[in-house]
Amino acid sequence: MFESLNERLQSTFKKLRGQGKLTESNISDSLREVRRAFLEADVNYKVTRDFIERIKTRALGQEVMGSLTPELQIARIIGEELTQLMGAEAEKIRIAPSGPTVVMLVGLQGAGKTTVAAKLALKFRKEGRTPLLVAADVYRPAAIRQLQILGEQTETPVFSMGTDVSPVKIAKASVTEALAHGQNCVIVDTAGRLHINEELMGELRGIKDAVNPTEILLVVDAMTGQDAVNVAENFNNDLDIDGVILTKMDGDARGGAALSIRHITDKPIKFISIGEKIEAAALEEFYPERMSSRILGQGDFQTLIEKAEDVFSEDQARELERKLSENKGLDFNDFLTQLEQIRNMGPLDQLVDLIPFKNQLPVKNLKPDESHLNYAKAAIQSMTPEERRDPTLLDRSRKLRIAKGSGTTVNQINTLVNQLRMMNRMLNQQTAMAMPQMGPKLGALPRPKRKAKKPRRRKRRKSR
C-alpha cells in the first residue's frame, strides 16, 4: 500500500542524513522532492501546495526537538501532518440509537459499491446485528443478481423489487420490510453514476429524503487520480455525505485519494476495503495515525495484532498454551490451523505491509506468495493423521507418496518439515514469552524467499 510514495519519502529523508541541522536550503530541497512525490501519488494539487506550505513553516519555525537529527525532524513533522491531513481522529460508522440503521452507499461506476455492501453486511453480522441488503441498482445489467449471490454467500437477506420500480420506492419499501422482520441494519446499494449527471444525482437525493439514512457513505476507488476530490465534492454538495470508503487498497494505490478527500471535503474516511474476497477482514476501519505510519514505512503493528486477535479464538489460544507448557512442540495439525488463520487475516501481501520498518529488514522485497500457503495446505492434507501428529514418521517413501498425492515435490515436503522443526526450536527458546499466541503466528509467516534460507539450513546440518 502506498509503496511508491513511501519509497520517495524514504529517499528524501535519506538525503538529509549526515546534515548537521535543518537549514532553509536543505528544507526547500527536501520539500521539492516531497512535492513531486505527492503529485506522482495523485495527491490533489491544492492539497499538495497547502501541505508543503505547512511543513515549511513548521520546519523553518524550528520547533526545538532536542537531539533529533534533521532527517528525523522532517520525518516527524511530515508524519504528524499526514495524520492531520487524513483527519487526526478515527471516526467510526454510526449506529442509529433507535430504529434500523440505514447505510446508503453511493459512488461512480466500478468503484466497488456492491462488493463493499456485502463486506459491510458481513461486518454487521459479525457484530451481532441483522443486516438487510437492498438492491437499488436498477440500471446495470445483472446488478441485482450480483447482490443476491453475495447475499447468499454472506447469508444475508436481499431485498429487491426488480428493475421496473424506481430506486426511491425500493429504498422506502426496504426500510418497511426491515422493520417488519426485525432487521436492524439496512444497506442500500445504489447504481453507480457520474457526479455530473443531474438526473441521477436527483434520484439519490430522492432516496435520501425517503429513507433519511443514518450514514451516506461515498465509495471511492483508491486509485482515482486528480479527479477524486471533484467527485467527493460533488457528491458531498448534493448529498451531504457522512463519510468515505476507499476501495481496492491492495492495488498499489498511490495514496492520492486517501490524502486529498478529507482535506477538501472535511468528511472522514471511515473504512478501507482490501481484496476481492468477501470476508470481514477485508473491510478495515480507517485510522489516520496508523495510515500515516504505513505511508512512512513504519508499519502498523496495532492493526496486525487486531487482525490476529480477530481470527484466533480464545479456545485455540488455551489449547496452544497447554501444548507449549507440556513441552510437546507443535505438529502439522497446529500448522494447518495457523495456515487457515493467516488466510482469514486477509490478503498476505497486505499483512506484510503492516510489519513495522519492513524496509529495514535484512530481506529485501518481501513479496509473499499465497501459493506457498496452498501447497503447504495440500501437502498436510495428504498426510495420514499419524504423520500429522508425528512428523518424524516421514521417511523417504512417505514423503514421495505425500508429494504425489498433493502435487508437490519431495523438496517442498522437506522444506515444510524443516519449517515445523525451526518453529518448534524457536518456541522452545521462547516458552517464557509473555504472549505465547504471537510466537507461532509470526513463525508461521511464509518464508520470504527460499533462496535466502537454503544455505543457512545446510550449515546447520553439517554442524550437527
Add this chain to the structure above:
Amino acid sequence: MLKNLLKRRDKSRAAAEGGDSSQAAPESGAQQGGWFQRLKSSLAKTRKQLFSRLSGLLQIGRKIDEELMEEIEEILIQSDVGVETTLRLMDNVRAAVKAKGLGDASELESVLKAEILNLLGEDTPLACVPAESPYTILVLGVNGAGKTTTIGKLASRFRSEGQHVIVAAGDTFRAAAEDQLAIWCERAGAELIRGGEQAEPASVVFDAVHAAQHRDADVLIVDTAGRLHTKKPLMDELAKIGRVMGRAHEGAPHEVLLVIDGTVGQNALIQAKVFNEAVPITGVAVTKLDGTAKGGIVIAVKAEIGAPVKLIGIGERLDDLRDFAAADFVAALFASEGTET
C-alpha cells in the same frame, strides 16, 4: 461497408481540423450523432476546468516566460497527465518555442497542440472488418474498469457491421458477471459461451475458441475477471489464458485490449506495464471519459507505455464507444466554449 467507415472517419477527421471544420461537422453530426460534437460535449468537463484555464493563460500580449510555463505544467499535472509526461511535454514545448523564436503566449496553443499530438502518435484504430476469422480479442483490466460494458458495446459495433460475434464469459469469479454479460449479448445479438461460475477461466476460453472456429464466427471477444495488477497468481492466470488461446488458434489473441478507467490516476501506467508483462497488450480502451475532469491519462499512457489508445468510452449509450482519433481528442480538449463546430 468498409468504405462507409472510412468516409465516416474522414469526416470526423475533417471536423477536427480546426478552422474550416464548420462545414464538415454538421453533416457528420447528422449522420452519426455528431461524433465530434459528442466528444466535445463529453469532454466539456475537462475543457471547462482545465484547458479553458489554459486558454485563459494563453492570451495575446502575455509574454512567454518561466512563470507561464510553470502554470501550464500545473494545469497539465492537474489533468492527470502525470509529472513525468508533463515534464517531457514541456521540454519539447520549450525547445519548439526557442526554435521558432516565439515570444507571445497566444502562439503557444498551436505548439502545445502539436506537441501533445506528437506524443499521441499515429492513430491505430481497431480493425472493423477483421482480416482473419475468427478474429480474437482478449479484454483485460482491473476491477471496475468497465470491461464488460466495453465488450457489450464492442459486440454491438461488430454486429452492426454484420459480423457473427461470439463472446466468451471468462469472468467466472465475480458474482453475476456472466448474467451481466448475457444481457449485453442479448442486446447486441451476440452468442455467449459460458462455463458457469467458478469454472476454470482458461477452459471456458478454450471452448469458446473452438466454438468460434466451428460456428464460423467472425469475431470472438473474451471477457476476463477484473484483477488488480498487484496479484501475481491472478496475473499468471491471465498469461495462461493468453497461451491457451494461442494454442487453440494460431495467432490468437489477435488483439489484447486493456481497459482503463479514465478517472484513474498515475496508477494506470503501472497497470499497463504489469498487464503488458502478462499478455503483451496491443491497445488500450479508456472508459468513463465523460465524467472525468482529466483526460490526461490518455496522453500519459501513450507517452510512457507506448501502448496506443484505440478506443474511448464517452457515455453510457451503446454507440458511445469510439475509435480514438488523436486529432479530434486534442481539438476537443482545446475547443473553447463559443467555438462552433
